[in-house]
Amino acid sequence: MDVILESTITCPECGHQKEVEMPIGACQFFYSCANCGTLLRPKAGDCCVYCSYGSVPCPSVQQGNCAC
Secondary structure: OOOOOEEEEEOOOOOOEEEEEOOOOOOOOOEEOOOOOOEEOOOOOOOOHHHHHEOOOOHHHHHOOOOO
16 A cells, blocks of 8 residues: 555644655654644544644554554
8 A cells, every 4th residue: 555645634623735755754743834834633532733733644543553
């Protein structure tokens, strides 16, 4: 299975979308919206901001080995 590294994060506050490259081997717990500055944190039960607000889950979840 190929891992997708590009994800589009959508800010829940202002709706701004930005395509970002996700890190491999680490979960990202915080992301600051480039438009309004809102600091995003994972929703309950999610390991990172990509799983909560991204168009694609993080690489660890895609590979089935998320240790978060």
